[in-house]
């Protein structure tokens with residue numbers, strides 16, 4: 291039986307939350323739609339009720355407030371580059387945003403949507419008949435992980451490129467739900483479970499991203515991909531040093547959640563690389579082999595550390 295699907299455009303936060311709470315798990319908010327619509331048409335996403343939040347004014351705009359920059363979740367990746375504050379204080383975010391998709395995608399894709407885009411795996415991001423032919427994996431209601439040859443855990447890769455950059459700069463996110471408003475460190479949005487990689491449910495709205503201003507960040511950003519444009523990550527590294535000599539290393543694309551390592555400027559770099567290799571559970575679920583991606587962790591981090599010190 292074909293199930294009814296609905297599309298609702300909302301204009302206020304209250305309306306959005308009201309619509310979402312009425313549909314429980316089978317609804318999703320649409321921002322740019324560049325991630326979820328692809329997943330929907332490939333049959334990876336079985337959402338029945340779409341709530342278009344693009345007209346909600348409170349989710350737009352970029353503002354300075356005290357020592358923070360507040361970026362509305364609906365800001366497009368392209369818009370970010372027009373903000374003078376972001377150009378001056380957070381060029382790392384611009385570099386990361388620029389590495390996403392293509393110019394056309396960046397004009398539609400939002401920062402909130404990028405932070406919440408779905409994890410990926412070569413055994414999951416395939417057509418329905420392909421997934422059926424190999425015998426569905428854990429992420430699409432199968433019984434085992436095909437990439438690992440039968441493990442009972444899903445290792446889909448964390449795909450967002452802006453999130454590692456934002457986390458390395460200690461970003462926080464403001465979340466809204468029927469239970470109220472809360473501010474959490476961005477890294478707490480991610481569960482580490484490849485099947486359900488976010489810690490929030492589909493009826494929670496990501497309202498804004500906050501970044502601490504005047505940190506004088508030194509940074510390095512690297513992304514491994516098959517070609518220089520229109521390609522998802524196989525490994526993203528963001529390394530950031532603040533004015534108080536706090537070093538934060540964040541890796542994306544090699545584990546179901548971003549890997550975060552906090553250190554000090556003078557810490558032994560070889561030990562930090564070893565920690566990164568230990569934490570990143572890369573498996574054979576990417577166009578690049580596991581061993582190559584692990585080797586590239588070492589190469590990228592070594593280059594990032596050098597870059598920061600020059």
Ligand SMILES: Cc1cc2nc3c(=O)[nH]c(=O)nc-3n(C[C@H](O)[C@H](O)[C@H](O)COP(=O)(O)OP(=O)(O)OC[C@H]3O[C@@H](n4cnc5c(N)ncnc54)[C@H](O)[C@@H]3O)c2cc1C
Pocket residue numbers: 318319320321322323324325326327328349363364367389390391392395398399400401402403404405406407408449450451452494495496497520521522523
């Ligand atoms: C060809 C192609 C290449 C791509 N390359 C990259 C790449 O290199 N790097 C990369 O990171 N991504 C890439 N993407 C994925 C996608 O384009 C980006 O992640 C984009 O930033 C998603 O933003 P969006 O606004 O379109 O999100 P949507 O598709 O609208 O939403 C994504 C998810 O976030 C949720 N969501 C969105 N906004 C909110 C909100 N405010 N509150 C609560 N939930 C919300 C949606 O419900 C959905 O689950 C690519 C996509 C395509 C089609």
